[in-house]
Amino acid sequence: MALLNAVLELADDHLxxxxxxxxxxxxxxxxxxDLALPNMAxxxxxxxxxxxxxxxxxxxxxxxxxxxxxxRVEREYRNCLLVERPNGDxxxxxxxxxxxxxxxxxFWKAALASPDEVIRGVAGKAVKEMAYHIRxxxxxxxxxxxxxxxxxxxxxxAVVELHRFxxxxxxSSAAAVSCEADGIxxxxxxxxxxxxxxxxxxxxxxxxxxxxxPYPQAGGRDxxxxxxxxxxxxxxxxxxxxxxxxxx
Amino acid sequence: MVAVLDHKRAWDAAASVPxxxxxxxxxxxxxxxxxxxxxxxxxxxxxxxxYSGCPATMAIEMAIEVALREAGFDVRIERVLSPPWTTDWxxxxxxxxxxxxxxxxxxxxxxxxRALFGEVTVACPRCGSEQTEKISEFGSTAxxxxxxxxxxxxxxxxxxxx
Numbered sequence: 001m002a003l004l005n006a007v008l009e010l011a012d013d014h015l016x017x018x019x020x021x022x023x024x025x026x027x028x029x030x031x032x033x034d035l036a037l038p039n040m041a042x043x044x045x046x047x048x049x050x051x052x053x054x055x056x057x058x059x060x061x062x063x064x065x066x067x068x069x070x071x072r073v074e075r076e077y078r079n080c081l082l083v084e085r086p087n088g089d090x091x092x093x094x095x096x097x098x099x100x101x102x103x104x105x106x107f108w109k110a111a112l113a114s115p116d117e118v119i120r121g122v123a124g125k126a127v128k129e130m131a132y133h134i135r136x137x138x139x140x141x142x143x144x145x146x147x148x149x150x151x152x153x154x155x156x157x158a159v160v161e162l163h164r165f166x167x168x169x170x171x172s173s174a175a176a177v178s179c180e181a182d183g184i185x186x187x188x189x190x191x192x193x194x195x196x197x198x199x200x201x202x203x204x205x206x207x208x209x210x211x212x213x214p215y216p217q218a219g220g221r222d223x224x225x226x227x228x229x230x231x232x233x234x235x236x237x238x239x240x241x242x243x244x245x246x247x248x
Numbered sequence: 249m250v251a252v253l254d255h256k257r258a259w260d261a262a263a264s265v266p267x268x269x270x271x272x273x274x275x276x277x278x279x280x281x282x283x284x285x286x287x288x289x290x291x292x293x294x295x296x297x298x299y300s301g302c303p304a305t306m307a308i309e310m311a312i313e314v315a316l317r318e319a320g321f322d323v324r325i326e327r328v329l330s331p332p333w334t335t336d337w338x339x340x341x342x343x344x345x346x347x348x349x350x351x352x353x354x355x356x357x358x359x360x361x362r363a364l365f366g367e368v369t370v371a372c373p374r375c376g377s378e379q380t381e382k383i384s385e386f387g388s389t390a391x392x393x394x395x396x397x398x399x400x401x402x403x404x405x406x407x408x409x410x
Contacts, residue, residue, distance in 0.1 A: 033393065036386035042301025043390065050300070050329070080390025125300045128332070128410040136385050 003116075004058040005175035006185055007219060008068070012079035015069055016229070016248075017100055018044030019236050020087060029090055036136060043129040049121055054118045065136035070240035072111065074230050075122075076224040078173070083219070084229040091144050091151070091158040098137035098202065099162065100141070103169045105130035106194040110186035119184060138202045145206025152207065160211045166210040168218040169195075176221075251286065258291045259284045261319035265311045268304045269389050270407075272349035275308060279337025282328055284316075291321035296333045299390040299410070335409050346407055347373045349397035351393065354409035370406050382406075 028034040052065035083100060087093045102105040108130060111123035128200035172180060172188045180183040203210065207224070239246060262275035275295070282294040293312050294345040297305040309325045313382050316323040333353035339344075343353035352373045371378050377399035384394040385408075392405040 032384035032386070035388065035394075036384055039301075041387040041388055042303065043299060044301070046297075046299065046301030102397065117330060122300075124330060124332030125297070128334075129300060132385060132408070132410075 002175040002178035003184060004055055005173070005178045006053050007055045007058065007119075007171060009176065010053060011048045011068070012077050013083050013100075014044040015048035016077070016079045016232065017043075017083035017096075019091065019117045019232060020083065020085075021097065023087055026091065032195055033090075037093075040129075040133055040136070042160060043133070044108065044124070047126050047129075050118070050122050058068060066240070068200055070237050074225055074233055077223060077225065077233075078221050078230065079225075079229075080165070080220045081217055081226060082162065082166045082168065082228060084232060085165060086163060087153055088158065088161065089149040090242075091154040092161060094137045094140040094144070095155070095158045097133060098141050098199070099169070100164050101130045101137060102135035102195050102198045103166075103191055107186050107188070110190070114186075115182050116184045135199065136200075137184040141208070143202070143204055145208045155206065156208055159208055163211050164213045164215060164217050167213070167216040168220060172222070173221040181243045182217075251273045255284070255286055257319060258286060258316060261321075262291075262293050262312045263307065265315050268307045268311070270346070270349070270351065270391070272345045272351075273338075273342045275312065276396075277339045277342030277345065278307065278332060279339065279342075280314070286321075289322060290324050291316045294328045296328045302390050304389075305373065323329060334405065335347055337344045338407075339357050350374065350404055352404060352406040354407050368382055368409070372400060372402065373404055374402050375395045375400040 003124050019043045021037045021044075024037040025041075027035065028037055048069065049065055052068040056065055058061045062188055082096060083094070085096060105127060108123040108127035112127065114120050114123065141155065144151040146152070147155075170189050170192050176185060176188065180187045200210075203206075249282060262281055263274060265275050266282075267273055267275065267278055270278075279296070280298060282296055283292075284294075285292045285359045285386050293316065295305075295309055304329075309327070313323045313325055321322055338353065350373050350410050352370050355368050355370055369378050370382075371393075372379050375397060379398040380395050381398060382393060383396055383403065387394045387405050387408075389405055392404065393408050395406045396403045
């Protein structure tokens, strides 16, 4: 049961962020980004699919990966708050991407040593994809941060807006703690050093300042979400709810 | 002897399936067909996905199943995640076909992308020039990046190294 819930947390993180960046498809500021963002969305949704499929098997109640993704309600989602934040402007989108990928890359790298074959399999693919996501997002954060007066201001505003959601990445739910104790999943808090190092390096290049965070935000792992998630799910789940059982 | 011949026939049938997005190479040359075994008269093909979100994965599995059925076998397709596919598994013949098709093959062993701005030198598949530049890390499919040649001025796809 602990593994099921911990797997769902990871699956939800990837599906929700994958959906968020797919919202840029057709709206990105340039053609290359219109290709890049859905590409990264595919990476994350692909990862989520394998994890949902595994979760459904662990649950053993006959639910499918589609049921897991499309028929749960807001309070049942276990994603962290960072990934559900609205896209905002391009600065916010790229920073959210950088924050998440910079956490997931060392996480998946550590998960390569998991005794769980599915986790190891997912990690093997995802670790390489996350390296690309970090590079892509970091390049944009630097370009915008060390850019024009306007882009620098927007980038710094994005940092102020999003940094309070990053602490939750390093917190482990009771389910995750149990899996960490078994060595099946890496200890989230142990990603802190590498995350600080990469973010610090990028922010140094981007001339961005780390903000004080007096009120860190968390609660996603307990199903306590912001208003944005409900809107996201309403859109994402519309087809499946309007046409039950529909398949591509 | 018959079993050996059947096994070879099954392998050849499955291996001949082209990649739906990069049809110049087949699944053997891409290294995504791991094995075809005959188990109790059933051809069991093990297939590995390239990228997590590759939309071609299911199409490839279906195409392999169809190819094996047309060759007269009962079929079971198994998806294998570990160890993960890497571009190192693309055969030499596959790389040459990619280049001839206008896609620069992956140039370095996997793992190199971790360096934050570790750029690699990608030779233009048309004129061979190493004077090229990256336009975008992410191209028309999950497996490709976009480059442009500064010598012959042609844009081209680069098969990303993972």
